[in-house]
Amino acid sequence: EPEVTQTPSHQVTQMGQEVILRCVPISNHLYFYWYRQILGQKVEFLVSFYNNEISEKSEIFDDQFSVERPDGSNFTLKIRSTKLEDSAMYFCASSTTGGEYNEQFFGPGTRLTVL
């Protein structure tokens, strides 16, 4: 069964460093998302991406963050100048359609630890 994959599974970085989290969505999906979950808190939306551009983003997704689809398969989240509070699980998701009836499939997540 096709699935969303993410690499790395765990990344440890120093405060102020840049990190790139990678995702390979399901191949026939057109909509891509990043969510994050700080330990003990709820899953929060960061950004959605369609047709090579951001379609929606939350207040969390500020200038520190960027997303890119550098080729036909990868979808990346870049966090510049990481802060301690960026430590969280980052989930990528994808869906065939957008809108209200989309079922989003989640990847296993990348645990980011900022020291």
Added chain:
Amino acid sequence: EDKVVQSPLSLVVHEGDTVTLNCSYEVTNFRSLLWYKQEKKAPTFLFMLTSSGIEKKSGRLSSILDKKELFSILNITATQTGDSAIYLCAFPGNTPLVFGKGTRLSVIA
């Protein structure tokens, strides 16, 4: 602002028990409600509910939506230790999902 309240926050039961998890909501432009199960990592999809009163069923899990009273319940019968997880309800906005905080279910042998 959309509000999603899940209850209870945490629940411990013995194997074989039946549990009912609640999700109540105040969501503008309601379209559908989704239930996810989150074990150690990513949420996995369980059900999508769009219409009131129609039960969705998958094995020992079932769910129903009440659009008048603005809530949904997720039932798990004959619980097993493998059902231990956080159960999340979520609502599609335009595209992103708005999640509740979840119910942490622990099933002990």
